[in-house]
Amino acid sequence: MTMERQVLLAHGGGGSLMGELIREVFHSRFNDPILAAADDSANLGALPGRAAFTTDAFVVDPIFFPGGDIGKLAVCGTVNDLAAQGAEPLFLSAAFVLEEGLPLADLERVVESMTSAAAEARVRIVAGDTKVVPRGKADKLFIATSGVGRIADGVSVSGSGVKPGDVLILTGPIGDHGIAVMLAREQMGFAAEVESDCAPLWDLVSTACFAGADLHAMRDPTRGGLAAAANEIARQSGVALELDEDSIPVRDSVRVACELLGLDPLYVANEGKMLLAVAPDSAEAVLSSLRKHPLGAQAAAIGRALSGPSGRVVLRTSLGTTRIIDLPPGEQLPRIC
């Protein structure tokens, strides 16, 4: 019988055990000279161009799920918030809150997953922090990542940039992440059929940024799903958005799971999709450039922006009727990301 290696309170205490954890678990995997300098701040040197800065906390339950884990999510979520601003992700920081007793093997698996995701996203993890709280004062681990990126030259996107007439483009099918986590949590039989779409999107959306396209807005539809993202940018831009139900891609497995669980895929979280608003004469070029990328093969034009009513999102259903897509008060699924 071997003792399971666990996170101890002393691992967060600023002493030699914390030093060991940082070197052996984090630095050895993230393996970045700026991080290894172990100063109070990372020296990033000169950052040419315009900088973007973002942060997100991740508390997903369970921490491992089909298609990803809290570590991959923490990297991709922050990379995608930079990408939504038209910013190439350059540097990430990661702050960990660990629960005493967390198996070190779980932490190592999460850190390895972050390392892979960062490599895929070509972003460097250069700063970090670790705190440990007593058993029962957190749930396994939480991760807060922040990111610094460089806004691509000539690109100016914002949630407030949508103009009447813009075409709405979605980079792929919705609902995968939320359903994958939900099924993993409930341990339902058909869990294996749906995987989280968790993926870093800069490589994909940069094709749209650099296609000479007239790109006005991007938003990644995470918590609250496509419905929340559409409502947010409609409100910020003071326009109405009209979505065509038939053109919104949803996998059959996700549709079935949503029906069984009583969920509407429009409201289910995504972690590897982007919603774009582009000028009508740029729509074909953007769609075609997105579709050439593996993460955008199912990209589709799903609707349009109208001059008003300001902030309103409407769905044209398969039956030809319309219904208002409101922002729900909360998420059906807590701790989805």
Place this chain on the structure above:
Amino acid sequence: MTMERQVLLAHGGGGSLMGELIREVFHSRFNDPILAAADDSANLGALPGRAAFTTDAFVVDPIFFPGGDIGKLAVCGTVNDLAAQGAEPLFLSAAFVLEEGLPLADLERVVESMTSAAAEARVRIVAGDTKVVPRGKADKLFIATSGVGRIADGVSVSGSGVKPGDVLILTGPIGDHGIAVMLAREQMGFAAEVESDCAPLWDLVSTACFAGADLHAMRDPTRGGLAAAANEIARQSGVALELDEDSIPVRDSVRVACELLGLDPLYVANEGKMLLAVAPDSAEAVLSSLRKHPLGAQAAAIGRALSGPSGRVVLRTSLGTTRIIDLPPGEQLPRIC
């Protein structure tokens, strides 16, 4: 009887309740146009010079203590990590993990405290995120702050920059923060006598950065106290450090509390102090510029760097003996910051 307003799970759900919380609790107080743009990332514009980037998670218990609270700590801690790199703090992000049931009044008090601390530090809070976890899955609230700063021109400090012969300067008395939190936690009778030193230090240390001084290293002695900070920079720089016990300022109240609690002030956390290593011929100028600032009135030269043994920290005691100051395995006090 009035119902206490509380944080609900739906406040983290990405829907309209989250929007209300963000606008009414956070945006109204942080009151920054970049934050109010509510995009996925903050557009910082051009950042001239060299950029510094840092992150920290804060899990202090209790969240309110004499001299500060988790919000002030979250701002000052990150500002001070930038300052330790010789970087003027410019922008902060804040990611919150809230426990369902947290009184909204507590959250508002913390956010107001962050607002004041940010104003004092002249730093802008431009990005944020809020997650809510079910009751019992976190402890009230955790905050992860990240910071972006500009490294002052001509300044090059690092924990690895200490040179043999350097004079070690401490900006004021040690142990206040750790003792204040410990006494608040234990609800001891003499709690009111010790206040946390929690303060933003850039304004203070910039006087040293700009004094034309030959400044080699800075480190803020937080978790693990002065002992940990000294051990870290001794190890990074490959030098030995010798501290003079009699010259290290400690308040009488802190000394008494440490004796009662069985703690060594060298190992107790600080949140408003900086340890500096400067070339001998710059020491007087740095000390004099620090002492002119209210936060540095008790600044003192507390020791020196020697060529070796590499990584060793030694204390010259009042009795003329020496003892090795090791890095302890962990902190005596979990959740001190």
